[in-house]
Amino acid sequence: MAKSLILIYFLLALAVSPTKIVAGARILGIFPHFGYSHFKVFFPLLRTLAEHGHHVTVVTHIQAPANTTTNYEELLLGGQQSTNILTFEHVLPRRPLHYLLLEAEILHKEGQKTCELFYKSGHVETILKKHEQAPYDLVITEYFNSDCQLGIPYLLEVPIVGLSSCLLMPYFYDRIALPDFPSHVQSEFVGFPEELNWHERLLNFVQANVIKKLYRYRTNYYDRKVINKYLNVDFDVDDYAKRSTSLILVNQHYTLHGNKPLTSQLIEMGGIHIDETALKAKLPDEIEKFLKSAPSEGVLFFSWGSLVRSSSLPSEKVQTIVKVLERQPFNVIWKWETDEVPTKSKKFLFVKWAPQFSLICHPKVKLFWGHGGLLGTTENIYCGKPLIITPLYGDQSVNAYAVQNRGVGSILFFDDINEKNLEATLKEVRRKSYADNAAVLSHLFRNRDMKPLDRAVWWVEHLLQENGKMAHKLLQTKAVKLNWFVYYSLDSVSIILIGLALFIFIARAILRRLCGFFKGGKQSGKVKTK
Structure with a gap:
């Protein structure tokens, strides 16, 4: 019942x-x-x-x-x-x-x-x-x-x-x-x-x-x-x-x-x-082990997206990046598509695939080096980490400047990658203000109606x-x-301008007539004397 x-x-x-x-x-x-x-x-x-x-x-x-x-x-x-x-x-x-x-x-x-x-x-x-x-x-x-x-x-x-x-x-x-x-x-x-x-x-x-x-x-x-x-x-x-x-x-x-x-x-x-349930999933054993053994300064995650093959980087750029990163106090996880890797250093872990969102949000990951793809950039904003962006094509430049404008990351253009510039960029994004701005932006991004x-x-x-x-x-x-002329109200603007020009023309014509009338009156009123 x-x-x-x-x-x-x-x-x-x-x-x-x-x-x-x-x-x-x-x-x-x-x-x-x-x-x-x-x-x-x-x-x-x-x-x-x-x-x-x-x-x-x-x-x-x-x-x-x-x-x-x-x-x-x-x-x-x-x-x-x-x-x-x-x-x-x-x-x-x-x-x-x-x-x-x-x-x-x-x-x-x-x-x-x-x-x-x-x-x-x-x-x-x-x-x-x-x-x-x-x-x-x-x-x-x-x-x-x-x-x-x-x-x-x-x-x-x-x-x-x-x-x-x-x-x-x-x-x-x-x-x-x-x-x-x-x-x-x-x-x-x-x-x-x-x-x-x-x-x-x-x-x-x-x-x-x-x-x-x-x-x-x-x-x-x-x-x-x-x-x-x-x-x-x-x-x-x-x-x-x-x-x-x-x-x-x-x-x-x-x-x-x-x-x-x-x-x-x-x-x-x-x-x-963004699937928040993914944060509860276990990371691959190899990645989990590498993160646990990371120093107190943490890990930089380096990935330039799903379309670009990082392993196709010119060899001089690869050697420059490796040389600079080896001198840093943090370790590196690098998305790399081939079995042949550029260094055997224990500071590096090369992976063909990684659960990007979960990895960026991991507390041991302190920095992200991306290419400005909107998915990775958005995930990084959610996780609240400072980042370096090297835009490569498409919308990545507008995304990169959006990040830099908000003080949560710095742009390092591909052509500008050398030891001096990479060192300076890494030093810049590790300043406390970047982490603070990233945390605030993360809160605003998550807190929605x-x-x-x-x-x-x-x-x-x-x-x-x-x-x-x-x-x-x-x-x-x-x-x-509407056509563009009407959409931007240029028809109305034209009518106003034509009306204003016509008013000025008529006013000037009337003023000229009046000036001529008064001048003629003064001349006729003069008396000739010998």
């Missing part, structure tokens, strides 16, 4: 609840880009949505762990390595305009390559068949270096949620009419100290606008051709994306990248990939509720339909 009453009360509570429980939606995730670090940001959201009862189908290069819920279905893309891809021939650490344009060109070619791989995979046909059997409700996809995948939501006639594993690329700001002021909003492609000087503002303005135009009129042009080739539909990709994008979730947070303009369509999810994963899930499910179509419609901004 008691159990029956409890069940009745529960059913009544559900009946009168004003919030509809969201479950059982069908979500399609499309991630043609091969980057492991990118998908590491997206996977927690996709996995959690599946755990909430939604059926999630994901096109990706990255296979999920074996214990992922059965609601999570993979359509794996093959033929592309996801880790340890880049060597130091690909390094673009400085950011002059021609390097930025070269990087944009590389991203464009890479994007078109992944487009062909996606459409030739056979998964598109599978998706369309699944949609016929049970329609999808939403598409979640990465907004990075191509939009060719948007042909799928176009055919399915469903809204889009865009994800960005880094700061939003400059060509996506217009997609949701996000304010983008190059006087102070740094592009993902650049990196400067805060409070830009005039030539930094000029470079920021020029590169952002040139790269936007290249993406709009080149990349989207080829996206349109690919979509037409494989799906036999033709539409303006950029215009469709503006009409169909409900939200963009971005891997940023004000503690690292500062106060940036936000709209209701842009959701910050900085640190979404909602965890980033909970925020991202809430907004996606907000679109999937019973009134989700209305939510999508209300989130849309009319500003995306």
Whole structure:
């Protein structure tokens, strides 16, 4: 009887609840880009949505762990390595305009390559068949270096949620009419100290606008051709994306990248990939043993990410780094991909893989030397450790300056690595102020109203509720339909200036007439005398 009453009360509570429980939606995730670090940001959201009862189908290069819920279905893309891809021939650490344009060109070619791989995979046909059997409700996809995948939501006639594993690329700001002021909003492609000087503002303005135009009129042009080739539909990709994008979730947070303009369509999810339960897991025996035997000054963890092969460093740089680090009072754990290591010193432990987050947070690890990748940098901010950053490409410069601007780390450019500079940088970041600033920043980063994963899930499910179509419609901004002249109110400014010029012209004409009238009156009033 008691159990029956409890069940009745529960059913009544559900009946009168004003919030509809969201479950059982069908979500399609499309991630043609091969980057492991990118998908590491997206996977927690996709996995959690599946755990909430939604059926999630994901096109990706990255296979999920074996214990992922059965609601999570993979359509794996093959033929592309996801880790340890880049060597130091690909390094673009400085950011002059021609390097930025070269990087944009590389991203464009890479994007078109992944487009062909996606459409030739056979998964598109599978998706369309699944949609016929049970329609999808939403598409979640990465907004990075191509939009060719948007042909799928176009055919399915469903809204889009865009994800960005880094700061939003400059060509996506217009997609949701996000304010983008190059006087102070740094592009993902650049990196400067805060409070830009005039030539930094000029470079920021020029590169952002040139790269936007290249993406709009080149990349989207080829996206349109690919979509037409494989799906036999033709539409303006950029215009469709503006009409169909409900939200963009971005891997940023004000503690690292500062106060940036936000709209209701842009959701910050900085640190979404951080799994706090990983801190309870046991470290590999070799690493645990090395940490226990470390001196009181602790350990420096040296890792330049999942894409770059540290073992491809030029030999002169390797020997310089080894020579300087051997003289330091701390030990070193170094991510290194080959069995042949540069030194047999007991001060060094070379590992092909390490649980990066757990290792950075370990109390024996006192310093982190990274490359400015956003995942490692974010994990370091969470753990509250001082760091050295050597940016190599992409968004790493803007991340590096964000760290340096906040007094928690110092930049050492790749070209500047020599004994003198490395010694000076190590001495600088070991000052007490860096550890103090890192601890404060860590507290601010962790202390939020909602965890980033909970925020991202809430907004996606907000679109999937019973009134989700209305939510999508209300989130849309009319500003995306305005051309640049009207968007920046230049039409109003022009009318005001024309009116002001006309007023001045008429006023001057009237004054001239009046002056002429008074001069004529004085002359006619004069009496001639002999």
